[in-house]
Amino acid sequence: MKIAEFTKGFIKENPIFVIMLGLCPTLAVSTKTVYGLGMGLATTVVLLGSNTIISLIKNFIPDKIRIPSYIVVIATFVTIVDYMLHAYVPPLHKALGIFIPLIVVNCIILGRAEAFASKNNVGDSILDALGIGLGFTLSLTILALIRELLGSGTITLKMLDYGWVWKIKGFKPLSIMILPPGAFITIGILMGIFNHFKMKAEGKK
Amino acid sequence: MYNISVSPHIHSKESISRIMWDVVIALIPALLASIYFFGMRAFWMEVVTVIAAVLSEIFIKLLLKRKITISDGSAVVTGLLVAYNMPVGAPFYVPVVGAVFAIVIVKELFGGLGNNIFNPALAGRVFVMFAWLPEMTTWHAPLKSGWWQHGFNFFSAKLDAVTTATPLAVAKLQGLSNLVAQFSDKADMYWNLFIGNCGGCIGETSALALLIGALYLLKRKVIIPVIPVTYIATVFVVTYLAGADPVFHILAGGLMLGAFFMATDYVTTPITIKGMIIFGIGAGLMTVLLRLKGGLPEGVSFSILLMNTLSPLIDRYTAKRKIYGYKK
Numbered sequence A: 001m002k003i004a005e006f007t008k009g010f011i012k013e014n015p016i017f018v019i020m021l022g023l024c025p026t027l028a029v030s031t032k033t034v035y036g037l038g039m040g041l042a043t044t045v046v047l048l049g050s051n052t053i054i055s056l057i058k059n060f061i062p063d064k065i066r067i068p069s070y071i072v073v074i075a076t077f078v079t080i081v082d083y084m085l086h087a088y089v090p091p092l093h094k095a096l097g098i099f100i101p102l103i104v105v106n107c108i109i110l111g112r113a114e115a116f117a118s119k120n121n122v123g124d125s126i127l128d129a130l131g132i133g134l135g136f137t138l139s140l141t142i143l144a145l146i147r148e149l150l151g152s153g154t155i156t157l158k159m160l161d162y163g164w165v166w167k168i169k170g171f172k173p174l175s176i177m178i179l180p181p182g183a184f185i186t187i188g189i190l191m192g193i194f195n196h197f198k199m200k201a202e203g204k205k
Numbered sequence B: 001m002y003n004i005s006v007s008p009h010i011h012s013k014e015s016i017s018r019i020m021w022d023v024v025i026a027l028i029p030a031l032l033a034s035i036y037f038f039g040m041r042a043f044w045m046e047v048v049t050v051i052a053a054v055l056s057e058i059f060i061k062l063l064l065k066r067k068i069t070i071s072d073g074s075a076v077v078t079g080l081l082v083a084y085n086m087p088v089g090a091p092f093y094v095p096v097v098g099a100v101f102a103i104v105i106v107k108e109l110f111g112g113l114g115n116n117i118f119n120p121a122l123a124g125r126v127f128v129m130f131a132w133l134p135e136m137t138t139w140h141a142p143l144k145s146g147w148w149q150h151g152f153n154f155f156s157a158k159l160d161a162v163t164t165a166t167p168l169a170v171a172k173l174q175g176l177s178n179l180v181a182q183f184s185d186k187a188d189m190y191w192n193l194f195i196g197n198c199g200g201c202i203g204e205t206s207a208l209a210l211l212i213g214a215l216y217l218l219k220r221k222v223i224i225p226v227i228p229v230t231y232i233a234t235v236f237v238v239t240y241l242a243g244a245d246p247v248f249h250i251l252a253g254g255l256m257l258g259a260f261f262m263a264t265d266y267v268t269t270p271i272t273i274k275g276m277i278i279f280g281i282g283a284g285l286m287t288v289l290l291r292l293k294g295g296l297p298e299g300v301s302f303s304i305l306l307m308n309t310l311s312p313l314i315d316r317y318t319a320k321r322k323i324y325g326y327k328k
Helices: A021-027 A035-061 A063-089 A090-099 A101-105 A107-117 A122-152 A180-204 B016-038 B038-063 B074-084 B093-108 B119-130 B168-174 B177-183 B186-195 B207-219 B226-240 B246-251 B255-262 B273-295 B300-318
Strands: A154-159 A162-167
Touching: A021 A035, A021 A101, A021 A122, A021 A180, A035 A063, A035 A090, A035 A101, A035 A107, A035 A122, A035 A154, A063 A090, A063 A101, A063 A107, A090 A101, A101 B177, A107 A122, A107 B119, A122 A180, A180 B168, B016 B074, B016 B186, B016 B207, B016 B255, B038 B074, B038 B207, B074 B093, B074 B119, B074 B255, B093 B119, B093 B226, B119 B226, B119 B300, B168 B177, B168 B186, B186 B246, B207 B255, B207 B300, B226 B246, B226 B255, B226 B273, B246 B255, B255 B300, B273 B300
Parallel strands: none
Antiparallel strands: A154 A162
16 A cells, blocks of 8 residues: 555645646535535545445456446435435535546546556555545645635635634625626636646656 | 748837737727716726736736736736726726736736637626626716716715616616607617726726727727727627617627727737638627527627637638748
8 A cells, every 4th residue: 555645636736726626516516615625525435435346346457348237336426415415414515416427438537547546556546535635635725715605705614513604794795706797706716726836846856 | 849930030020018008098088988978987997907917917827837927918908908998887806806817817827928728808797797796887987077076075985876787788677769759869878888987897888098008009000990890790790680779789798899909819819810710700790699599688798708718719720831940
């Protein structure tokens, strides 16, 4: 097991800002910090499950039908997550809406199955899933935090009765930031900053 | 390998800074009109916005380690145009954020002057419009008796005017006849719209002042009239065909400001004559469509921005080869 498989997901192979996968849910649900966090964690759970199972059964999957096979595994975990969220955190389930079932077709998950789990052992696949999943969660939370802060003047980290909501007093929020253009502008700027630091780090080596 | 024709070449006195400062001079009549109709608050808004534009340009140039080119005046033009697009009652942070967005994101992050896809001032205006819609759509009527009777307080930035709707909004929501009823007759309405005595953004209401500026630009050959003329003519013809009042539609709203000062931006509009005609007609059609059928009363900003995105494509299909030399 290599620890690098875990850490690469945060900067070097950050799913949103570097490989640019999974942008559709990213743009859609990042209007409140807690939604970003919730979406990221839900995706991480699915990714963890699918990567583990796929790396375990990779030798039994015929090459020609591997994509449908992966989708079956992924869809199973998405259904589990969907029902769990519906049962235990209904407000989050309601807020994320269609984007939970759509995790099935999230490119990050299929991409990791195809590019990593089908070629590596279980230990590495779990680390890879955790790294990429938490990297995705972190990026999504940062994006949602910036958008919510500028677009609503609040930071919401409250779900059910846990957590807290922080509000800036006397700030007139820029409502464009919680609309689609705000998502594109924020993601563009963050992507630029990420690439700047990535290029700097690579230049030093 | 580029082939350039043999010398001698004509040396032009044109330079970016000469053009930009000419545009600043051409915008002065509208600045005076804005002070005349909306009072000193309009003036201070323009000053603050220009300062914000210049400072944000210095800041982003330092951050991106680019050469500082404040003296070319492009930041001043952008700042002025953003301010001209503000209602007089907007809090000062609205134009400031608009100017910063225009310079930092729309201009410099796309590669600086010459590489921007969108007209910076218009994109800045649209950004703040959707950021603070209530502030951006609360309009004030011009000062009824003029500032000289209020006493000329140079430092006053307070509002002493009543809120109103723009002529376009009145015409859209209540019908043109209700707008005409606010004036003594139709000719009086046209005259007031022409000189700028109506609600609206501080720099856009006075068609007269903008036309004086535009004439200066035409005389100095900074702009050629192809886009403004096709743009305004298209609006005139299409509103006539649609059964609306064509004279009203070319005098009201931001059409004059947009057509002469924004749709003539060198960077974001086509360079060929044929392309300019396509640009003008396209922008005119979009403007009429948005004004008559859209949700908002005005559509000049959106139509110019939309045509900005098409400019590279228009250029590709209309550019003659061998204009400035050609690629083998």
